[in-house]
Structures are given as C-alpha cells and as structure tokens.
Amino acid sequence: MTDFSSLGLSDWLVKQCKQLGINKPTPVQENCMPPILEGRDCMGCAKTGSGKTAAFVLPVVQKLSEDPYGIFCLVLTPTRELAYQIAEQFRVLGKPLGLRDCIIVGGMDMVSQALELSNQPHVVVATPGRLADHIRSSDTFSMSKIQFLILDEADRLLEQGCTDFTKDLETILATLPAKRQTLLFSATLTETLHELKNIAMNKPFFWESKSETRTVEELDQRYILTPEKVKDAYLVHLIQTFTDEHDDWSIIIFTNTCKDCQVLTMMLREFNFPTISLHSMMKQKQRFANLAKFKASVFKILVATDVAARGLDIPTVQVVINHNTPGLPKIYIHRVGRTARAGRNGVSITLVTQYDIHLVHSIEGQIQTKLKEYPVEEKEVLKILTQVNVTRREIEIKLESTDFDEKKEINKRKQLILEGKDPDLEAKRKAELEKIRSQKKKFKQKIQESIQRQKHGQLKKKLIKRKQMKKKKAAQATA
Numbered sequence: 001m002t003d004f005s006s007l008g009l010s011d012w013l014v015k016q017c018k019q020l021g022i023n024k025p026t027p028v029q030e031n032c033m034p035p036i037l038e039g040r041d042c043m044g045c046a047k048t049g050s051g052k053t054a055a056f057v058l059p060v061v062q063k064l065s066e067d068p069y070g071i072f073c074l075v076l077t078p079t080r081e082l083a084y085q086i087a088e089q090f091r092v093l094g095k096p097l098g099l100r101d102c103i104i105v106g107g108m109d110m111v112s113q114a115l116e117l118s119n120q121p122h123v124v125v126a127t128p129g130r131l132a133d134h135i136r137s138s139d140t141f142s143m144s145k146i147q148f149l150i151l152d153e154a155d156r157l158l159e160q161g162c163t164d165f166t167k168d169l170e171t172i173l174a175t176l177p178a179k180r181q182t183l184l185f186s187a188t189l190t191e192t193l194h195e196l197k198n199i200a201m202n203k204p205f206f207w208e209s210k211s212e213t214r215t216v217e218e219l220d221q222r223y224i225l226t227p228e229k230v231k232d233a234y235l236v237h238l239i240q241t242f243t244d245e246h247d248d249w250s251i252i253i254f255t256n257t258c259k260d261c262q263v264l265t266m267m268l269r270e271f272n273f274p275t276i277s278l279h280s281m282m283k284q285k286q287r288f289a290n291l292a293k294f295k296a297s298v299f300k301i302l303v304a305t306d307v308a309a310r311g312l313d314i315p316t317v318q319v320v321i322n323h324n325t326p327g328l329p330k331i332y333i334h335r336v337g338r339t340a341r342a343g344r345n346g347v348s349i350t351l352v353t354q355y356d357i358h359l360v361h362s363i364e365g366q367i368q369t370k371l372k373e374y375p376v377e378e379k380e381v382l383k384i385l386t387q388v389n390v391t392r393r394e395i396e397i398k399l400e401s402t403d404f405d406e407k408k409e410i411n412k413r414k415q416l417i418l419e420g421k422d423p424d425l426e427a428k429r430k431a432e433l434e435k436i437r438s439q440k441k442k443f444k445q446k447i448q449e450s451i452q453r454q455k456h457g458q459l460k461k462k463l464i465k466r467k468q469m470k471k472k473k474a475a476q477a478t479a
C-alpha cells in the first residue's frame with residue numbers, strides 16, 4: 001500500500017499529515033506528488049473534494065524544508081476566500097518549519113499587504129488582480145527567485161469569464177523566473193488544456209483521474225422541474241424539510257445574481273431560517289465574517305453566487321441547491337462539488353424550469369450521469385406558494401428602496417475604469433450587442449416558425465391526399 005513516506009515525504013511531514021487526519025494519499029496525491037518532488041511541472045485534474053490542495057501543498061512544504069527562503073512559492077487562485085483556505089493548509093502543514101505565508105487579495109488593506117510582501121514570506125497566496133496591483137505600484141519585493149508557481153482552479157484563471165484575469169496574469173508572469181516549477185490543478189482542466197500547456201512549458205506531467213463520470217459517486221444528484229413562479233416555494237419547502245429532519249446539516253443555495261442572492265437571504269430569514277449570504281457586492285470583511293459563521297455552523301444556510309462555487313471545503317455541507325440551472329456544465333460540477341467531499345455523502349438539487357431543460361441535457365452529457373427527479377409533495381408546496389411569493393415581492397420592494405442596484409452600477413463602472421475602459425462607451429457597445437443578439441434571436445424564431453408552418457402545410461397536404469385516396473377507393477369499391 002502506498003503511503004506518504006514512500007512518495008518521498010519526510011517523517012515530520014507525514015506526522016503532520018496524520019494530525020490532520022490525512023493518513024493515506026488520495027489518487028491525485030499518489031500520482032502527482034512524485035513527479036512534483038522530482039522537479040517536473042504538473043497538471044492535475046481530479047474530481048472536487050479529492051485532495052488536490054494537499055497534492056501541491058505537501059511537495060512544496062517538503063522542498064521548502066530542504067532549502068528554505070522567501071519568496072519560495074506563489075499560489076494564484078480566483079477567489080479571495082479560497083486564498084485564505086489554501087494559505088491555512090500551508091500554515092498548518094508547514095508549522096514545524098515555521099512557514100510564513102502572506103495572503104494578497106482585493107478588498108483588504110494594501111499597505112499592510114505591501115509590508116508583509118517586503119518581509120519575504122515563504123509562500124504568497126494571491127488573487128491575480130491585487131497581486132498585479134502590488135507589482136505595478138511597488139518595488140519592495142521580488143518574485144524573481146520563486147521555485148514554484150501554482151495555479152489553483154487553473155482553468156478559471158485562464159478563461160475570459162466575467163472577471164478576466166489574463167492581463168493581470170501577464171503582469172505577474174513577467175516578474176517570475178523562467179526556471180521554475182509550474183503546477184496547475186482543477187476539477188475541470190480539459191477545456192483549457194492548450195492555454196495551460198503554454199504556462200507549464202516544461203513538458204508537464206499530466207494526470208487526470210480515470211472515471212466515466214465527472215462528479216463523485218457519493219453525490220446524489222437530483223432535479224425538480226418547476227415553473228419559475230413556484231421555484232421559491234419549492235426552495236422554502238426543501239429547506240423546511242431538511243432543517244426539520246437533520247439539524248446538523250448545512251446547506252448552500254447557489255443563485256445567478258448578487259441581487260437574487262440578497263433577496264433569497266432576506267426571504268429565508270423572514271421564514272426564520274438561519275441564513276447568511278456571500279456575494280461580490282458585499283464588503284470583503286463581511287464576506288469573510290459570513291463564511292466563518294457558516295463554517296462554524298452558527299448559520300446553517302448559505303445563499304451564494306458563484307463566488308463560492310469553487311474550492312471551498314466545508315465538511316458539514318450536506319446539500320447544495322441550485323436555485324437556477326447553471327448555464328455551463330463546468331459551473332454545475334464545481335457548485336455541486338461543495339458537498340460529498342473527501343468520501344462523504346451529499347445531495348444536490350437543481351431547480352429546473354421548462355426553459356432550462358436543454359441546460360440539464362448538456363450537464364448530463366458532460367458529467368455522464370443522469371439527474372434523477374427529487375420527489376416532492378406538490379400539495380405541500382402549493383400550500384405555501386402565495387405566502388412565499390408575497391414575502392418575496394415585499395422584500396424586492398424593500399430592496400428597491402435601498403440603493404442596491406445603484407451600488408451595483410457604480411461598482412461596475414469602477415471596475416471598467418480600473419480596466420482602462422470607458423464605462424459609457426462600454427454601455428453603448430453592450431446595448432448594440434444586445435440589439436444584434438435580439439435581432440438574431442427574432443430571425444431564428446422566424447425561421448423556426450416558417451419551418452414549422454412548412455411542416456404543418458406538408459402534413460396537411462398529406463392528410464388531404466390520404467382522405468382523397470380513401471374516398472376514391474371507397475367509390476371504386478361501391479362501383
């Protein structure tokens with residue numbers, strides 16, 4: 001049986017792992033750690049909750065113990081909360097070494113971060129935007145001697161989603177030595193493999209967990225087909241049932257927008273559920289505080305946007321509810337991966353409207369698993385429908401009287417200015433794109449309608465012809 005010693009870890013580090021309940025390497029650790037310890041670049045793709053973090057933290061700590069200096073390792077990750085989680089793993093596993101880490105994320109004080117960077121920590125864990133800001137504005141630290149560059153959730157860092165990291169990554173990569181080890185990890189690497197290979201140039205060792213499915217077997221994946229207007233009633237009913245039956249379960253509800261996240265949090269609170277939210281329009285300190293309260297089970301229900309979809313490791317989470325069907329299978333995989341981690345069981349329930357059925361099909365195609373219907377007593381849901389919808393409407397009115405939308409607009413404009421774009425020009429461009437999109441949609445609809453009409457016409461003709469034939473035959477028979 002493979003153990004951590006046979007993979008090349010020192011006794012003190014194996015002992016440290018044991019203290020954390022990490023006794024036997026998981027497949028991603030067993031396969032990726034030896035090449036990393038040999039000095040190779042590595043790309044590791046394994047399911048959510050399979051121990052990818054330790055697969056890169058352990059070899060880095062091992063190598064650091066052999067030649068300790070700062071800054072030895074840089075870890076980049078897409079979200080601020082994830083940066084704290086990764087830094088914690090380094091701190092705990094590297095404690096006997098006196099490992100010093102430094103977390104560089106947006107929304108926190110830049111001056112104290114600059115000071116920490118200049119103190120040459122062993123490991124820097126950062127989100128790309130804030131680290132690039134430090135590089136552009138100060139020369140009090142250097143990353144020209146780092147041994148390791150790690151991109152956690154590497155595909156997210158490289159894709160051009162709503163937050164585009166590519167410019168910041170370019171700034172960061174320009175300051176790093178060419179001779180370094182680059183490690184890339186995610187549960188969904190394959191689509192961005194080509195771009196990733198350009199970053200890990202050193203003939204990377206590539207490992208992907210061999211499995212037919214892309215989600216873990218311990219996860220019970222369900223859906224509920226519901227009209228849009230009944231979604232919230234289903235949600236309240238589900239939460240009521242879960243909290244009645246399992247008082248130690250924590251639940252994450254994923255929503256599409258910050259506003260929806262806010263509305264649902266307020267609504268669930270009206271129904272006396274211990275609910276807290278996490279989205280990007282909250283102040284960073286509030287984000288950390290809410291996450292800490294959820295992790296400590298002070299609040300058992302977290303309503304979050306996709307800012308919480310990747311990486312977060314909270315063992316008490318038993319249920320993930322998708323209030324909207326994710327538009328991309330990849331997002332679905334990461335969201336539902338917040339439960340059923342490290343061999344535990346979990347349930348995910350996706351609320352699906354009739355317009356989302358094609359999304360479910362594409363999710364099922366990607367994960368190679370069919371979602372099963374979640375049985376619900378519809379009568380019970382209909383009983384609370386009016387009350388839930390009235391409560392939601394009241395909350396929406398309450399929120400409209402605050403400056404929630406306005407703040408969102410201001411934040412968006414700020415972001416565009418920071419990216420060197422003109423917010424007014426961007427708005428114009430967006431409106432034009434929207435116009436083209438809606439024209440295209442109308443055109444497509446027209447074509448569909450005319451095809452339908454044609455089909456209908458052909459069918460009608462066939463039927464008439466058939467009738468005529470029948471009449472003719474009947475007439476011939478009587479003659």
Ligand SMILES: Nc1ncnc2c1ncn2[C@@H]1O[C@H](COP(=O)(O)OP(=O)(O)OP(=O)(O)O)[C@@H](O)[C@H]1O
Pocket residue numbers: 021022023024025026029046047048049050051052053054186187310311312313337338341342
């Ligand atoms: N060898 C091991 N044995 C038991 N538990 C482990 C082992 N390695 C890691 N763990 C635990 O498994 C949990 C999940 O690990 P981790 O967060 O690294 O998953 P991941 O693969 O990065 O998931 P995601 O793709 O969602 O980010 C953590 O709580 C971690 O402490």
